[in-house]
Amino acid sequence: MSLMDILMIVVPSTLLWAAPLVFTALGGIFSERSGVVNIGLEGLMVIGAFSAIVFNLTFADTFGEATPWIAVLFAMVTGALFSVLHAVASITFRADHTVSGVAINLLATGLTLFLVKLIYDKGETGIISQPFSKIDIPVLKDIPFIGKILFQNTYWTSFVAIIAAVIVWYIIYKTPFGLRLRSVGEHPMAADTMGINVTKMRYLGVIISGAFGGIGGAVYAQAITSNFSHATISGQGFMALAAMIFGKWHPLGALGAGLFFGFAQSISIIGSSLPFLKEIPSVYLLIAPYVLTILALTGFIGRADAPKAVGTHYIKGTR
Amino acid sequence: MSKRLTNILTPIIAVLLGILVGTIIMLASGYDPAAAYIALWNGAFGDIYYIGEVIRQFTPYILAGLAVAFAFRVGLFNIGVEGQFIVGWTAAVWVGVAFELPRIIHLPLAILAAMIAGALWAYIPGLLKARFRVHEVIVTIMMNYIALHVTNYIIRNVLASKSGDKTDLVKETASLRSELLQSMTDYSRLHWGIILAIICCFIMWFLLEKTTRGFELRAVGFNQHAAQYAGMNVNRNIILSMLISGAFAGLAGAMEGLGTFGYAAVKGGFTGVGFEGIAIALLGANTALGVFFSAILFGILKVGSLNMPLEAGVPNELVNIIIALIVFFVASSYIIRVFLERFSKKGVK
Numbered sequence: 001m002s003l004m005d006i007l008m009i010v011v012p013s014t015l016l017w018a019a020p021l022v023f024t025a026l027g028g029i030f031s032e033r034s035g036v037v038n039i040g041l042e043g044l045m046v047i048g049a050f051s052a053i054v055f056n057l058t059f060a061d062t063f064g065e066a067t068p069w070i071a072v073l074f075a076m077v078t079g080a081l082f083s084v085l086h087a088v089a090s091i092t093f094r095a096d097h098t099v100s101g102v103a104i105n106l107l108a109t110g111l112t113l114f115l116v117k118l119i120y121d122k123g124e125t126g127i128i129s130q131p132f133s134k135i136d137i138p139v140l141k142d143i144p145f146i147g148k149i150l151f152q153n154t155y156w157t158s159f160v161a162i163i164a165a166v167i168v169w170y171i172i173y174k175t176p177f178g179l180r181l182r183s184v185g186e187h188p189m190a191a192d193t194m195g196i197n198v199t200k201m202r203y204l205g206v207i208i209s210g211a212f213g214g215i216g217g218a219v220y221a222q223a224i225t226s227n228f229s230h231a232t233i234s235g236q237g238f239m240a241l242a243a244m245i246f247g248k249w250h251p252l253g254a255l256g257a258g259l260f261f262g263f264a265q266s267i268s269i270i271g272s273s274l275p276f277l278k279e280i281p282s283v284y285l286l287i288a289p290y291v292l293t294i295l296a297l298t299g300f301i302g303r304a305d306a307p308k309a310v311g312t313h314y315i316k317g318t319r
Numbered sequence: 320m321s322k323r324l325t326n327i328l329t330p331i332i333a334v335l336l337g338i339l340v341g342t343i344i345m346l347a348s349g350y351d352p353a354a355a356y357i358a359l360w361n362g363a364f365g366d367i368y369y370i371g372e373v374i375r376q377f378t379p380y381i382l383a384g385l386a387v388a389f390a391f392r393v394g395l396f397n398i399g400v401e402g403q404f405i406v407g408w409t410a411a412v413w414v415g416v417a418f419e420l421p422r423i424i425h426l427p428l429a430i431l432a433a434m435i436a437g438a439l440w441a442y443i444p445g446l447l448k449a450r451f452r453v454h455e456v457i458v459t460i461m462m463n464y465i466a467l468h469v470t471n472y473i474i475r476n477v478l479a480s481k482s483g484d485k486t487d488l489v490k491e492t493a494s495l496r497s498e499l500l501q502s503m504t505d506y507s508r509l510h511w512g513i514i515l516a517i518i519c520c521f522i523m524w525f526l527l528e529k530t531t532r533g534f535e536l537r538a539v540g541f542n543q544h545a546a547q548y549a550g551m552n553v554n555r556n557i558i559l560s561m562l563i564s565g566a567f568a569g570l571a572g573a574m575e576g577l578g579t580f581g582y583a584a585v586k587g588g589f590t591g592v593g594f595e596g597i598a599i600a601l602l603g604a605n606t607a608l609g610v611f612f613s614a615i616l617f618g619i620l621k622v623g624s625l626n627m628p629l630e631a632g633v634p635n636e637l638v639n640i641i642i643a644l645i646v647f648f649v650a651s652s653y654i655i656r657v658f659l660e661r662f663s664k665k666g667v668k
Contacts, residue, residue: 039398039456085647095650098396098456102597103646110639117634118348234588238460245457283472290461294443297453306454 006274007149010263012134013270015150015158018262020045020220022161024240025247025254026168027212032249033172034205035185035309039101040086041213042237043108047082048075048217050112053228054119056128067130072218079214080207082108087206091199094313105237113230124229132157132223157219165255172251181205185307188314198314216240239265242293249307261289329655330602330609333648334616341641345633354631359638362626363619369626371504374513375579377618379404381516382571383596384603384610385523386437386564390455391605392527393560394540399444399459400568401593402466403437405586407569409470410436411576412583413478415489425492430515430573437569438562440466445561449554455561463589471585478583485584495578510578517611519567524607526563536560568593595621598646617642 024041031038052071060067085107089100116125137151137159172178183191184201192198217233225232243261247253267274268285345352363373383400390397397403411433418425444458478486488494495510503509527533538546539556547553571592576583599617603609624638648655 037456039460089647089651092654093651094653095647096396098398099597099601099646099650102398102594103643103650106594106598106643106646107640110636110643114344114348114634114636114640117636231587235464238464241457242461281472281476283468286468287465290464294447294453294458294461297457298447298451 004148008153009270009274010266011149012152012154013266014259014263016155016223016262017266018259019155019158019161019223020216020236021240021243021261022165022216022255022258023219024213024216024237025243025258026165026251027209027216028241028244029168029172029209029249029251029254030181030205030212031209032205032244032310033185033307034181034202035188035307035312035314036087036090036202036206037097037101037311038086038206038209039098039241040083040104040108040237041101041209041216041241042233042235043101043105044079044083044210044213045217045220045237045240046105046108046112046233048079048214049221049225049232050115050217050228051075051078051214052218053125053128053221053232054115056130056222057125060128060130063130065130068132068218068222071222072215075214075218076211077214079217080211083206083210083213084203086210087203091202091206091313094315097311109230112228116228125227127227128222131226132219155223157223161219161258162255165251165258169251182307184314185309188309188312192314192316202314213237213240239289242289245306246289246293246296248296248305260292264288325656325659326604328659329652330604330613330649332655332659333602333645333652336648337641337645340644341637344640345637350633351631355627355633355637358627358630358633359620359623361623361630363623365626366505367503368505368507369622371500371507371509373615373618373622374504375507375509376622377614378510378512378516378578379571379574379592380595380599380614380617381611382519382567382574383592384599384614385519385607386567386571387596387600388603388605388607388610389523389527389567390560390564391600392540393536393556394543395445395448395557395560395564396456397441397444397459397561397564397568398456398597399441399462399466399593400564400571400596401589401591402459402463403440403565403568404572404575404590404593404596405463405466405470406440407433407437407572408576409473409478409572409583410569411493411573412486412489413473415493415577416478416487418493419490420492422492425490426495426577429489429493429577430570433569433573433576434566435569437567437572438565441561441565441568442558445558445565448561449557463593467586467589470583474583474585479585486582488581489577493577494581495574496581508579510574512574512578515570516574519570520607520611523567523610527607532559568596571596595642598642598649601646601649 028038028041052075055071055074056067063070086100086104089095090097132155134153140151141147180196180201184198188198239261243257244254246257264285268282342352363369386400411429414429414432444455447453447458448455480487495512497511500509535551536556539553543553599613602613620638624635627633627635
């Protein structure tokens with residue numbers, strides 16, 4: 001097996017697995033940059049995956065080829081709506097952000113499985129007929145060498161994720177909205193003094209993270225699993241959280257981390273078919289994202305510092 | 320309204336609100352809530368067998384709840400109970416399978432192995448928190464996944480018998496199972512672990528409320544800086560609390576490994592016990608007694624729910640929704656307190 005063959009297997013697979021992580025991690029950035037810890041990313045992905053699969057199964061005949069994309073939009077909306085719960089609890093009701101996030105995760109799995117049984121009368125949904133399918137990107141696929149590796153046999157969603165990361169970077173670092181969002185997460189009192197509505201910004205941060213989490217779940221379900229069951233989302237949300245931290249709460253960092261974790265995930269699955277990776281027990285690849293995140297937090301791989309006010313409540317009039 | 324009364328009322332209101340919303344969900348989906356709750360009741364108390372199963376179910380819940388609660392009291396959020404639970408489970412089974420020893424040594428050794436494994440797994444986040452100020456929430460979440468994959472690897476490659484996905488049963492000498500308890504409850508899987516769990520409740524209460532060390536631990540939980548100025552070693556107390564918390568969690572794993580199942584199997588995902596421990600600790604206001612009672616409630620809900628699809632045709636996931644809602648409402652207790660205060664003020668007028 002030549003290097004070229006290996007790359008042609010590994011790169012598309014990495015991109016495939018990275019896309020949901022990147023989307024969800026970007027969502028996490030919005031939430032945490034505004035000062036609200038979002039452990040609930042996993043639950044938001046579950047909601048997204050569920051909504052997308054149900055939508056896809058119901059409307060596949062109506063929308064045809066476009067179904068998975070519209071399902072993603074639908075999942076984005078449901079994810080955003082579901083995250084309102086987290087926002088209300090952790091901002092208005094002053095719940096501990098982490099506890100509220102745990103509740104979101106529990107609620108998402110409970111609710112979706114309940115609904116699956118209610119709608120389909122069995123433990124999991126059927127297989128969708130219109131998943132995201134493998135494509136060759138026109139024009140770019142003809143670039144010699146790179147085209148074959150990057151742009152053939154791949155998925156649109158991966159490239160949308162990369163573009164989204166750049167857009168999010170622009171929004172967070174180059175627009176007034178981004179500046180306000182960051183200021184609310186760093187020093188809410190100063191932001192409030194400058195006339196920024198802290199509560200509103202935080203609500204927006206959480207709801208946008210819900211939308212991205214929904215997209216992440218939808219992409220995962222429609223590109224990778226093709227149905228919804230209790231095991232569809234099993235830790236991807238937490239891995240996205242890890243990607244966000246490993247990427248130091250920076251959109252492009254999260255993109256890099258998401259790609260790397262996607263690589264680790266895909267290698268642990270396809271590794272047995274690759275010559276030199278067969279020797280490595282897959283357990284090392286499975287735990288790599290988590291170990292690296294701990295190391296990053298500890299400061300062995302460049303220190304990762306959270307937004308200053310993350311996890312705190314802003315109560316007007318207190319110092 | 321006295322603070323004490325509010326403290327007791329808040330969790331009760333949270334539970335009632337959870338059940339209320341659960342009822343609304345059932346009504347909205349066209350199920351009969353009354354039938355569902357009767358089925359739940361019958362599934363938990365309808366037969367002596369079910370009562371045995373309820374006790375069996377809440378044994379690890381008590382310990383997982385204690386683990387979360389203990390760390391909470393010292394100001395740490397141990398989401399890693401799930402991971403510590405899994406490594407404890409695996410370690411207990413490992414010792415239970417690998418050694419040939421008399422019961423009097425073997426059983427305590429297996430239990431001790433579980434506690435040490437859990438404690439070591441919790442030691443890492445504790446140490447990182449104390450040394451590098453790394454937030455324990457993220458580290459413990461990551462440790463959960465590491466635990467899942469590493470124990471799966473060990474079970475598959477070291478412990479499992481002939482390329483299977485689960486280990487042999489632990490030796491009789493390391494088992495917590497009891498003919499006596501089983502025959503008393505119509506052959507449920509009830510085992511001796513419940514006694515250990517109750518002892519641990521007592522230990523936690525005694526340690527935190529009656530000893531100098533416990534006073535220090537609580538002081539660190541209330542205000543780290545004040546504790547520091549008072550000459551207490553904050554870092555040592557942080558690490559100690561994680562060790563104890565992890566030991567409780569590991570012991571919870573031993574309950575499953577040596578009692579309920581008697582083996583360890585490759586897991587596709589988390590067991591959920593650790594996460595329910597968070598809910599239990601919160602509902603029990605992080606006290607030993609509170610954890611004991613809320614673990615019983617969760618045990619009833621979990622075991623009873625299995626009867627709901629059979630008798631009332633309601634998916635048992637409904638109980639998971641109710642549990643999530645309870646966590647949600649306990650977490651939002653600020654708003655419940657506000658309402659309670661308004662309510663009591665009006666009463667005075």
